[in-house]
Amino acid sequence: MTDSNWTQLENHKAPALLSLFESDADRVAKLTVELAGIRFDLSKTHLDDTLLPGFSALADETQLVAAKEALFSGAIVNPTEGRAAEHSAERGTGNPDAVAHARELHNRMRSLIDAIDAGALGEIEHVLHIGIGGSALGPKLLMDALGREDVRYNVKVVSNVDGAALTEAVATMDPHKTIVAVASKTFTTTETLLNASSAIEWMRKGGVTDPYSQFVALTAYPEKAIEWGIDESRVLPFNEAVGGRYSLWCSIGFPVALGLGWAAYEELLEGAAAMDRHFRTAPTLENAPTLAAFSDLYYAQCRGCQTRAVFAYDERLRLLPDYLQQLEMESNGKSVTTQGAPLGRHSSPVTWGGVGTDAQHAVFQLLHQGTHLIPVEFIASKTPGHDFDSAHHEALLVNCFAQGAALMTGRASDDLARNYEGNRPSTTLLLDDVTPGTVGALIAFYEHRTFANAVMLGINPFDQFGVELGKQIAKEIGENGPSGFDPSTTALIEAALGDL
Numbered sequence: 001m002t003d004s005n006w007t008q009l010e011n012h013k014a015p016a017l018l019s020l021f022e023s024d025a026d027r028v029a030k031l032t033v034e035l036a037g038i039r040f041d042l043s044k045t046h047l048d049d050t051l052l053p054g055f056s057a058l059a060d061e062t063q064l065v066a067a068k069e070a071l072f073s074g075a076i077v078n079p080t081e082g083r084a085a086e087h088s089a090e091r092g093t094g095n096p097d098a099v100a101h102a103r104e105l106h107n108r109m110r111s112l113i114d115a116i117d118a119g120a121l122g123e124i125e126h127v128l129h130i131g132i133g134g135s136a137l138g139p140k141l142l143m144d145a146l147g148r149e150d151v152r153y154n155v156k157v158v159s160n161v162d163g164a165a166l167t168e169a170v171a172t173m174d175p176h177k178t179i180v181a182v183a184s185k186t187f188t189t190t191e192t193l194l195n196a197s198s199a200i201e202w203m204r205k206g207g208v209t210d211p212y213s214q215f216v217a218l219t220a221y222p223e224k225a226i227e228w229g230i231d232e233s234r235v236l237p238f239n240e241a242v243g244g245r246y247s248l249w250c251s252i253g254f255p256v257a258l259g260l261g262w263a264a265y266e267e268l269l270e271g272a273a274a275m276d277r278h279f280r281t282a283p284t285l286e287n288a289p290t291l292a293a294f295s296d297l298y299y300a301q302c303r304g305c306q307t308r309a310v311f312a313y314d315e316r317l318r319l320l321p322d323y324l325q326q327l328e329m330e331s332n333g334k335s336v337t338t339q340g341a342p343l344g345r346h347s348s349p350v351t352w353g354g355v356g357t358d359a360q361h362a363v364f365q366l367l368h369q370g371t372h373l374i375p376v377e378f379i380a381s382k383t384p385g386h387d388f389d390s391a392h393h394e395a396l397l398v399n400c401f402a403q404g405a406a407l408m409t410g411r412a413s414d415d416l417a418r419n420y421e422g423n424r425p426s427t428t429l430l431l432d433d434v435t436p437g438t439v440g441a442l443i444a445f446y447e448h449r450t451f452a453n454a455v456m457l458g459i460n461p462f463d464q465f466g467v468e469l470g471k472q473i474a475k476e477i478g479e480n481g482p483s484g485f486d487p488s489t490t491a492l493i494e495a496a497l498g499d500l
């Protein structure tokens with residue numbers, strides 16, 4: 001990309017947010033996109049008649065349209081690993097060969113679910129899903145968001161290698177009535193395999209004579225799962241061109257399909273497919289993921305914002321910030337371009353956040369009066385997820401909208417301690433309800449927004465070599481003991497673990 005494009009964007013003297021509304025009566029309509037049961041309101045960002053064409057030019061220059069076609073057609077978009085990124089094929093859009101393959105594998109998953117429902121694995125009440133990173137965050141988010149009532153099985157997700165996590169998960173489970181789903185794309189992740197071995201031990205101690213017969217594997221490397229001891233009939237493979245953090249749409253979603261039922265799982269996929277079609281075909285200035293990426297890039301690159309904050313004003317979506325941290329930071333936390341050159345600018349901002357209204361009473365002080373400029377994202381639902389008095393939901397939504405207004409409008413006071421300068425940006429995503437369809441569309445929206453950010457920055461969002469060094473050093477410590485490391489690390493190992 002030419003430096004002049006960025007220079008122009010960086011030099012833009014952005015008018016105050018309120019003045020953007022004053023000078024354009026249609027601003028809300030222009031910067032609001034509605035689709036798949038979600039209203040995306042970007043009007044409280046600084047995107048204006050200079051920045052929108054400026055970022056559109058950048059999108060053209062970085063060939064976003066061609067990049068999207070490459071993504072959806074199954075071309076190699078992950079050059080460092082020589083792979084396509086086929087997550088959209090899992091929801092029926094994109095490369096027809098990969099779509100057909102995904103359908104076959106989904107059918108296989110559905111057959112196993114039908115068999116479990118029919119009692120083929122005995123009387124099952126619980127599902128213990130063991131995985132980490134992309135093999136855990138999606139199922140965890142989805143079961144927490146959608147599995148609060150009418151859930152068919154008690155699903156628990158365990159990721160941490162800290163045995164306390166497994167202890168807590170199995171506390172209410174009867175090992176005779178439990179299926180363990182070992183979820184690992186590579187089937188080599190040490191935390192997951194250790195937790196899986198301990199789950200075998202838990203079952204044995206609980207009197208299960210053949211624990212392996214209650215194990216299911218979700219993996220892109222079925223031969224490894226078979227070698228580990230899981231019968232081929234209970235191995236649910238997926239396409240290795242589906243990245244870990246994009247894998248809830250394939251067999252990693254098994255506990256979701258089992259827990260919520262197949263119809264709900266299909267609704268989730270269809271919600272994501274609607275977002276795929278939108279991202280692929282909607283014009284730039286009506287394209288929700290693309291506009292959101294423009295806003296991300298503006299604040300991170302042109303206004304020096306090192307973080308962005310996401311607040312779910314809905315208890316059902318409380319795990320969304322955790323999910324987005326992996327999606328956005330693992331995808332776009334890179335300092336080299338796809339050409340292998342230094343990036344020369346900031347990569348992804350830090351994603352953080354929490355749940356409203358709680359966060360208002362904890363971290364919002366800094367958002368309103370701190371010296372950092374932090375773009376904020378609010379996610380709310382028009383429909384409540386409970387039957388208590390409607391006063392609860394009204395209070396929740398009123399607070400959500402009040403925060404966005406307060407950040408933008410501010411309120412002047414001669415007493416500087418009580419002065420709110422305002423002009424602080426936010427986006428609001430308003431769902432009709434929290435359903436499999438809207439959550440599917442929401443997650444796909446974030447995937448595509450992350451992709452659009454990466455394309456315009458010129459980085460590969462589909463690899464994650466940055467996580468490998470820590471794993472290697474952990475292995476070296478395990479193999480070599482405390483010696484050979486820096487003095488601090490050696491002293492810590494000796495203090496806590498002796499000489500191993």
Ligand SMILES: O=P(O)(O)OC[C@H]1O[C@H](O)[C@H](O)[C@@H](O)[C@@H]1O
Pocket residue numbers: 132133134135183184185186187188189192244245330464467
């Ligand atoms: O699914 P697995 O192969 O077990 O990998 C689990 C996770 O660990 C890795 O270290 C990566 O950082 C993640 O992208 C991945 O989702």
